[in-house]
Amino acid sequence: TAAVVGPVQLPTEEIMTICLADQTLNDMDYELEHLAACIEAIKAELGECLSEGESIFLPFEDEDELYDDALNSWCAGFVEGMLANETQWFSKDEEVSAELLLPYMALSGLFDNEDF
Template sequence: MSDAEAPLPQPLLEDEELDLLDDFFDSDRVDADALDVIGAHGFLVALAVAPSDIPPAAWVAELFHGEPAFTDDAEREAILGLLERLRRNAIEVLEAGGLPELPFELELGDNAPEETPIGDWCAGFMEGVFLDEAAWFSDDEEAAATLLLPFMLLSGLFDDEPDMAELADDTTRLEDLVTQLPELVLDLYLHYRVPPETPKPKPRRKQPAGRSKGRR
């Protein structure tokens, strides 16, 4: 797909809504080891792509490392509602063949991925994968590994693995993967959520009447 044909990435939440989530994730009411808002964005996009649906109670507990100290039910409903809407919006954008807008610049500069929001987002995405890893790899493990490799590579979570270390040193490759991240998310969605079209059975050809008897 050329740049002229590529659809413009679509934001999954408004800037003000992301700012609200950022303030909440950055507050002392959230476990210090929980993901930040960038990681949470990646986590929820992974849940939008995932081959199996995860109950909200399970992903909320994983995302926050337990239950945050919400001030009241209204705040709980507002924060969890925004997170669920981010996930649902990602599904709607991807289902229509669109690209999700990611909340950071798609360039590394001179930095290692794990030192940038790109690495945080991909680490959050992989946390979403780990939530039900068996479902991601059960159908076609080789295809899943290939499709997830860019996210694994950019997350910095696998740098200790020898195969990954060599790839992580290829800065040109990493830069290319970063610019392709929205398209790579769509590729994953199409792989897991859009079943291949089943060819329609071809109707049997009827032999024209009198064909075998020759012309009169």
């Protein structure tokens, strides 16, 4: 989501690198092609939702018993995507950007700081 809504549109290959981190895939060609296709589909769906003024779809429901874990994981992914281009995210109005991103950063669990 950060790659679609952010100030820099990340190419699919860069999103894949962020998603995989240090992981490797078993059947590299097939799995990488499948992952790239999934990322492209998600990017298209997010772009369509946002251009129509709709809320974005999160991959879980409020009623799911693991809602908090799913929300934390989603926020962690969003923050990882944001950090890939942190300079651009904060280049225009750092204070406003920080204020808007604080909930995602706090829920991500990526920061070991009591302020979050």
